[in-house]
Amino acid sequence: MGEERITIGVVAPGSRIEPAVAEKVRALATALYVGRAPEIRFHPQCFRSSGHFAGDDATRAQAFLEVANDADVDALWFARGGYGSCRIAERVLPALDAAARRKVYLGYSDAGALLAGLYKAGFAALAHGPMPSDINRSGGDAAVRRALAFLIDHASDTLEPTVTPATPTAAFNITVLSNLIGTPLEPDLAGHVLMLEEVGEQMYRIDRSMFHLTSNPAIRRVAGIRLGRCSNILPNEPAFGESEEQVVRHWCDVSGIPYLGRADIGHDIDNKIVPFGRWRSPLSRTAGEGGASEARAG
């Protein structure tokens, strides 16, 4: 806070980014914050390439641990989604230390697999929100500016507007959360407002994933579901005949989960920030395991 310069470490547990992303994000941070601009350390792993991934599993896991366990780094920022976080979770989670527990973590989409595992492990300062790769969107500066305001000042005006200190929240990509159900990464979301968003899926897949999520007994204990934006919905053959909100309302009705309306999140520049657990400002990075149980008390 204040005039303190924070250090942000960036890693890419899923897909890679181009070096130009790092340059643009650093330039924006300098322009916005001048003398108190954060030091943003893009781990070289972000630019590596191994098939689908930003380096192989061992490389990505090692980079994540180097940044997470570095006591000089205040926040770990996921560079991008894509796919790959779930592949390194089993290597990473048991090797995180006390310095890792004191950090803020910010990302979304594929990063949800690690955010889920970190939340389950009791990490206190996790959030769903924009990533460096969002700078490539048209108007993407707005998303990155919001992420920086959250990471640097824990600014409340960066939050999804329905977030309150009264109720714990969590946010996920629908397909990513679906693929965590029944795995060791599945977090306990009892009593949480669960915000969901989607991108690039046919409506029948969204419907099937909502069947999957809302049929799960643990997910049925959430306080309610809010639907973020479902963008770039792919053509359904034949036309599905229902909107994404109708689909989500249907499964909320079937499962008895309260449908609470829309959430201001999605794969876009307006993607607001959703803390995991109960919002506390300034966001405590020292709560550790005790903070987690506080954050989760529904």
Add this chain to the structure above:
Amino acid sequence: MGEERITIGVVAPGSRIEPAVAEKVRALATALYVGRAPEIRFHPQCFRSSGHFAGDDATRAQAFLEVANDADVDALWFARGGYGSCRIAERVLPALDAAARRKVYLGYSDAGALLAGLYKAGFAALAHGPMPSDINRSGGDAAVRRALAFLIDHASDTLEPTVTPATPTAAFNITVLSNLIGTPLEPDLAGHVLMLEEVGEQMYRIDRSMFHLTSNPAIRRVAGIRLGRCSNILPNEPAFGESEEQVVRHWCDVSGIPYLGRADIGHDIDNKIVPFGRWRSPLSRTAGEGGASEARAG
């Protein structure tokens, strides 16, 4: 068996079929079996249309129950996959009676959601194999001929070649089974050889689904995994860098599940039949709940 004419009821819990499919399947059955050709009753629901589905949920559920609970029908044959079985499972399963328990059920792909629920409910004569809609494939007569030989004569030469009476088996589409994990439809596959196939997915999705399946503690109790064909794999951006067999071997290695090699199943005309549970010939349709526990004893 013998000169007895069986009655096969066809319903479509997911996507619809054209009436021409019914005509072609009936003509093929008559040509093959002449005087002992089965009576194949396509429920009119198969040709209905409601958005993505062969009629709305209530229509599809009612048709399924009419056929399943009809004591004059020997076998229930799923008309087609597509998507929709999971949406009617909760209505259908509690309403099935003793006549339903005595039937043979045959289908695959989306039908796996109901086959899973039926298996969990102790139904004794369930199998993964070709459906009437397969007649539309080039050379599709072969697939339908195989299905008829299974339904009429329980012919052992229709089976996937590694199926033996010694070990219980089950087969699923990877994505369909992934979407059942942690739901009331998830079957207990402990001790089973689990055969998996896929169609029309990018490799990163296959990888993510295999993470999901093999991370699940219940799935880790299978006797092993056999990989069927993964057809029409969609382009991965960037190239994934591993074949489907490498992906499945990877997740078997990580999870400690034995990888047993390939299975002769898939979304194609060579799709062999895989019984759920232990193979018994002739396939008993009277085992009921007792038969299920026998079939499942790993």
